[in-house]
Amino acid sequence: MKAVIMAGGFGTRIQPLTSSIPKPMIPLFNRPIMLHIVELLKKHDITDLVMLLYHQPFVIKNFFRDGADFGVKITYVTPLQDMGTAGAVKAAEKYLDERFLVISGDLLTDFNLKKVIDFHVDSKAKATITLTSVKDPLQFGVVITDKEKRITQFLEKPGWGEVISDTINTGIYVLEPEILASIPDGENFDFSQDLFPAMLKNREALFGFPAKGYWRDIGNTDSYREAYHDIFKGRINLKIDEPKQDFLGKDLRIGADVTLEYPTGLEGTVVVGDNTQILGDVRIKDSVIGRNCTIEAGVKLNRCVLWDNSYVKKGARITDSVICSNVRVGQGAVLEDGVIVADETSIGDEAVIKSDVKIWPRKMIEAGATVTANLIWGEKWKKALFEGAMIKGLSNVELTPEFVAKLGCAYGTTLPKGSFVLGGRDCNLSSRMLKRCFVGGILSAGVNVRDMKMTPLPILRYKLKTFGEVGGFYLRQALDDPAALEIVFLDGDGLDFSSGMAKNVERIYYKENFRRAHHSEPGAIIEINNVVEFYREGFLRAIDKEALKKAAWTVVVDFNFAPASQILPLILNELGCNVIALNAYVDEGRGSKKALDKHAGLKQLSKIVASLGAQAGFWLDPTAEALVLLDESGRIFDGVELLSLVTALFLKTGQKGVIAVPVHAPSTIEQMANQKRCQVTRTKSSDRAMLEVASSSEVILAGTIDGRFAFPRFQASFDGMFAIAKLVELGAASAISFSSALAEVPTSVFLQTSVPCAWEMKGGIMRKMSEDSLDKEATFIDGIKVHFGDEWVLVLPDQHTPYAHIVAEAKDQKAAQRLLSEYQKKVEGWKRELE
Numbered sequence: 005m006k007a008v009i010m011a012g013g014f015g016t017r018i019q020p021l022t023s024s025i026p027k028p029m030i031p032l033f034n035r036p037i038m039l040h041i042v043e044l045l046k047k048h049d050i051t052d053l054v055m056l057l058y059h060q061p062f063v064i065k066n067f068f069r070d071g072a073d074f075g076v077k078i079t080y081v082t083p084l085q086d087m088g089t090a091g092a093v094k095a096a097e098k099y100l101d102e103r104f105l106v107i108s109g110d111l112l113t114d115f116n117l118k119k120v121i122d123f124h125v126d127s128k129a130k131a132t133i134t135l136t137s138v139k140d141p142l143q144f145g146v147v148i149t150d151k152e153k154r155i156t157q158f159l160e161k162p163g164w165g166e167v168i169s170d171t172i173n174t175g176i177y178v179l180e181p182e183i184l185a186s187i188p189d190g191e192n193f194d195f196s197q198d199l200f201p202a203m204l205k206n207r208e209a210l211f212g213f214p215a216k217g218y219w220r221d222i223g224n225t226d227s228y229r230e231a232y233h234d235i236f237k238g239r240i241n242l243k244i245d246e247p248k249q250d251f252l253g254k255d256l257r258i259g260a261d262v263t264l265e266y267p268t269g270l271e272g273t274v275v276v277g278d279n280t281q282i283l284g285d286v287r288i289k290d291s292v293i294g295r296n297c298t299i300e301a302g303v304k305l306n307r308c309v310l311w312d313n314s315y316v317k318k319g320a321r322i323t324d325s326v327i328c329s330n331v332r333v334g335q336g337a338v339l340e341d342g343v344i345v346a347d348e349t350s351i352g353d354e355a356v357i358k359s360d361v362k363i364w365p366r367k368m369i370e371a372g373a374t375v376t377a378n379l380i381w382g383e384k385w386k387k388a389l390f391e392g393a394m395i396k397g398l399s400n401v402e403l404t405p406e407f408v409a410k411l412g413c414a415y416g417t418t419l420p421k422g423s424f425v426l427g428g429r430d431c432n433l434s435s436r437m438l439k440r441c442f443v444g445g446i447l448s449a450g451v452n453v454r455d456m457k458m459t460p461l462p463i464l465r466y467k468l469k470t471f472g473e474v475g476g477f478y479l480r481q482a483l484d485d486p487a488a489l490e491i492v493f494l495d496g497d498g499l500d501f502s503s504g505m506a507k508n509v510e511r512i513y514y515k516e517n518f519r520r521a522h523h524s525e526p527g528a529i530i531e532i533n534n535v536v537e538f539y540r541e542g543f544l545r546a547i548d549k550e551a552l553k554k555a556a557w558t559v560v561v562d563f564n565f566a567p568a569s570q571i572l573p574l575i576l577n578e579l580g581c582n583v584i585a586l587n588a589y590v591d592e593g594r595g596s597k598k599a600l601d602k603h604a605g606l607k608q609l610s611k612i613v614a615s616l617g618a619q620a621g622f623w624l625d626p627t628a629e630a631l632v633l634l635d636e637s638g639r640i641f642d643g644v645e646l647l648s649l650v651t652a653l654f655l656k657t658g659q660k661g662v663i664a665v666p667v668h669a670p671s672t673i674e675q676m677a678n679q680k681r682c683q684v685t686r687t688k689s690s691d692r693a694m695l696e697v698a699s700s701s702e703v704i705l706a707g708t709i710d711g712r713f714a715f716p717r718f719q720a721s722f723d724g725m726f727a728i729a730k731l732v733e734l735g736a737a738s739a740i741s742f743s744s745a746l747a748e749v750p751t752s753v754f755l756q757t758s759v760p761c762a763w764e765m766k767g768g769i770m771r772k773m774s775e776d777s778l779d780k781e782a783t784f785i786d787g788i789k790v791h792f793g794d795e796w797v798l799v800l801p802d803q804h805t806p807y808a809h810i811v812a813e814a815k816d817q818k819a820a821q822r823l824l825s826e827y828q829k830k831v832e833g834w835k836r837e838l839e
Contacts, residue, residue, distance in 0.1 A: 005121070006100065007050045008093055010175075011038060011109035012058030012083070016515060017224045020346035021328065023365045026060040028109035029067065030222070031311055032231065033244050033292055034259075034277050036067065037222060038109040042074055043243060045107070048117040051076040054099050055109070056092045058083060091193040097184045106177040106195075112231050113219040114240050115176065123213045124178040127153065130209040131183055131200070134176035136219045137771070139764030143223070144172035145196045146767075148774075149212045158201055165688055165786035165800055169774055170767030171212075174219055225344050225362070229324060232309055236273050236290045246275055259295070277312065294329070317353070334371060389510050390493075391804040392690060393500030396482060399434035399489045405441040408491075412445020414513035415493070418505070419474055421450040421521065424530075426476040426494075428456040428464040430626055431567055431590045434489055435479040442477065442491065443529065450521030454530050458590070460568045460628035461492070462723035463539045468498035469719060470538075480627050497699070498721055500692040540575055543726060546718035548733050553580030555736030558618040560584040560634075561728065562609050565591040566626040572725045581732060584616060610638035619735065620742060622728050630711040631724040633731065635742040643709040644670055648749045649742060650713060650727075653734035654705050655680040661704035664697045667786045668798050668811045669709055672750040688786040689800065695720055753820040754813050759831050761808040765838050766801040769808060772834040773799050797823045799831065 015027030022030065028038035045053065053076050057064055061082050071078035081096040093106060103124075105117065115134065124132040133155065135147055146169055148157035158173075173196055186202065187193050203210045218240040222228050235242055246257035249267075256270055259278035264270075269286045276282065277295035284301025291305045294312035299305070302319040310316070310327045317335040325343040327333065333345075334353035342360040345351065349363050352371030357363070362378045369375060389395050395411065397403040419425065427443060429435040436458075443453050454473060456464055461478050468476050474496045482488035493501040493509070512518065521527070559581055563569035569588035576583045586609065606623055613621035613634050621634035633641045633649070641649065651663060651673050660682060665673050666689045677684045685703070687693045698706035698720035706714040712722040715730055738745055761769060773788045781791040787800030787809075795814040802809060810827050814820035 005050055006052045006054060006102065006104040007045050008054045008056060008096060008100070008104055008106045009038065009041060009045075009109045010056050010089060010092065010106065011064055012056050012061075012086075012092060013110070014059045015110075016511070018222070018228060019515070020344060020362055020364045021225060021228065021326065023346050024329075026063055027222075029063055030110075030228070031294065032112065032222075033235065033242055033275055034294055035243075035245060037112065038064070038068075039074070040242060041107060041109055041111060042068075042071075042076060044113065044115075044117065045105075046075055048121075050105065050117070053077065054079045054081060054096050054104075056081050056083070056096060058086060058092070086192065087190075088192040088194040088198070090187045090195045090199045091191055093195075094184055094187040094189065094193065100181050100184065103178065103180055106175075106179060108175045108221075110222050111175065111219065112222055112240065113174070113176075113217065115174075115215045115217045115219065117176075120176065120213050120215060121178055123153075124211070127211045128209060129178070129211040130180050131203060132178040132211045132213050133200070134174045134178075135171050135212045135214045136174050136217075137170045137214075137768070138172050138219075139170070139767060141170045141172050141767035144221070147171055147173050147212050149214075153211050153213060155200075155204060155210045155212050158196065158204065160196060165690075165803065169771040171214065171771065174215070175221070176215075225326065226342070229307075229309070229326060229342070232292065233307065236307070244275060246277065300335075328365075389513065390501070390506040393493050393502075393506065393692060395491045395493075396488055398487050399438065399481075401487075403438055403489050403491070405438065408438045408441040409445040410516075410518075411491070411509075411513060412442040413448050413518045414445075414509050415442075415477070416446040416449025416451040416527070417512050417517070417519040418508050419449070419451050421519070421525070422452070423474045424452045424454055424472055426454050426456060426464060426468055426473045428459040428461070428476075428478050430478075430480040431458055431565065431592045432481040432489075433592050435481060436592075438489060438491075439479045442479070447527035447529070448521060449519045450525050450527055452527040452530065454532050456532060456535060458567050459535070460566070460571065460725065462628055462719070462721060462725060463535060463571075465494065465498035465721040465723075466539050466542065466719050467532075467535045468494060468496065469721075478627075483625065498719075499695050499699075500690075502692060536571055540571075542718065543575060543729070544578070546715070546726070547579065547729050548737070549579055551736050552729075552733055555732070556580050556582065557620070557732050557736060558582040558584065558616065559728070559732060560586065560609060560613050560616065560618050560621040561588075562586040562605055562621075562623045563588045564605075564624065564626045565589065566624070566628065568624055568628040568725055572624075572628075572728065575725075576729060576732075579729065579732075584612070584618065586612070606632060606634070606640055610634055610640060612638075614638035620732065622731075624724050624728070625711075628724045629722040631727055632711055633742065635746070637743060639743065641742075641746070643711050644754050645746060645749075646711055647707045647709050648672055648676075649746050650707055650731065650734070651705065652676055652749050653731070653738055653745055655682060656738055657734065659704050662700070662702045664694060664703050664706040666694060666708060667783075667789060668756070668800065668809075669707075670752055670754050670813055671794070671796065672752050675750045686783075686785050690803070691722070693786075695722070752813050752815055753817045754811075755820045755824045756809060756811040757824060757828060758802070758807045758809050759828060759835075760806060761801065761831070761835065762806055765835055766808065768838040769831060769834045770799070770801060772837070773830075776830065792823070795819060795823060797827050799827060 011028040015022035029036045083095045120134050146159040244257050246259040249256040249258050255273040257275040261279045262276050263281040266285045270288050272290040275292040280297040282299045287304045289306050291308040293310045296313045298315045300318040303316050304321045307324040308322050311329040314327050314331045316333045319336045320333045322339040324341040325339045327345050328347045330348045331345050332350045336354045337351050339357045340359040343357045344362040346365040348366045351369045354372045355369045356374045358376045367379050429439045476494035478492045482490050565587050573583045573585050609621050623632040633646050662683045664685050667686045674684045687697045698714045698716050703716050713727040777790050783789045789798040798811040800809045812820050812823040
């Protein structure tokens, strides 16, 4: 049997370790990662190998040659271009005339490959995917199988809400040769994205085998260091070339011609490569040192990896770090946890490199310097920059001018040169300052900015839906933290960024692969000032003006010192409303404080509505996307009540179409819609998912349980200003008060809670939930929702925080609380099992 080893990747995620060598050749205990894979194959009697190369192929060929030195036979195939995983295997088709195994050259595993092959044969499979369970399945392809291990579903790099299992595709496949006929010639074609989904759709014999043992995708520097930690802890055994020494209580592996003056200073597992000198009294614990290195007296190494030809001077202290080849670490230097130092770098005496800093090749750190940010790679502010379509951080602390300018350059690099983007901000001074930095970065990439300056976000989205721009951005102060700022990224249709768009910006930012425009071709800033009038005209066309003028309602609106206060009162006055506007002037820096004091503001608003005899009161958030409704008595509606009310009033108008709500909205929405022969569609909880559905021509209303509504006949985006006018129109048309209208709405009890849930447990908990729901009626739109007649419960992992949300709905308080408590106990129990 043959094996195909995939060894062509660029290794961009693990940079700077791959600055000078391809990823499969990164050393793991002084041997290339791929050599461990070759020996695993050889252990299972697979010695006829095809290596698929692409990036720096000569490095791999020079090391392995024909394979004879390693007891295998190697054939090399190097496609002329990046063909994707399946496309690359197709390029080797002439060598694959029998059953074969595909494995990545940058994995660390001890799977019993014979068991995988035997399962494949016994199942008469056309393709078998080796599966395993991991703590964080988001970075991998989740695979769902039935009881016979036949694959039933793929979730390619899902969000937490989509995770229903922690069983993932390991990238190890057993394939029959006829499968190659399904891979097109000369095209970029992927196993997990193209071939396997097609096989699943065609109901071909596609199986998944859950393997036992150790598996790690060494995809980034953290994973590389963690692989060493696992080996030190004995979680996997590797072949080590250096012979073991006879020292009681120590696992010392010492190569040839090594100078080791004081072996008593070595603890745990220590590997020292050939011709290395360890001079004087040192303290080295759980570390691997390469060939031709020099370690001077007084050095302390703890859980460190040193590649070949590195020099560590007296008294240096290095903890849990990776030192690549030809690096000099100066006397008394300190390298904290997680530091990566790439090839040919010199670190001066007494320098301090702070935790998690990455230093690119051929850098010089001056003596006494303190390095707090990555050199060349750029500051790694968070594990991931984006939270959905947004980047959030403390103004001038995490979101610094330098960071934001580079971010703008990365964003501009993803866009066509000479294209236009639309920009805006709220009234906060930090937003103004950082927006200018962000715009500067965009211009440097040769992209033009149409600047709306200070404007409500719905108006910016409205303009994006017309013509001329390929995307947009908006800077605003966070409602939950006055010191934090949010940068919202929008696509050319005014929708929130997709995850693919966000990852593209992240990739360019971290790689610093910026496009720099020629000095004669930077982008330009164009100020546009007529958008509000354009928005107003569309607004008035979408409202029944005569009904509002006839009703002549009095409404009280708290504008929170935001820009909407300069726009909405004029429109409502034109529609015949008597508007009592509170906090209706722009006061830079005050809006967020007012928003944070939402409870006090609503209390004051309630008194004013009741005392003036107004028909309604509205609290509008500073970005003008969400609202809170108060009825004529000053009673504050919660989010579920408001969604139910808007749905009921909308259906009374007799309009036909689809109403879109998130998966966790109450089922009373369906009850009301069915009575009026309208449909309800459930969406994922993300804003983009909701607004993508709202863009459909059939949808007449989209609403959330936190006071945000989109009326697609006007615009398929959340717009609190238009929602206020529409609510007044609907209330006037129904000729009854909001309190009376709500009294006619079907009732249920809707409860929700959140349970702390570590990131690494989310996949396991959703697998447990999936298994628990096998014999129940369940849906998997976002999280797992289990139905019990008219009652239901939803378990939904949070996308951006270490929590799992539990939502329950039932006819009465007791039943809803019982459901919520039952599943809260289940989740807590599953957490204990997984610990």
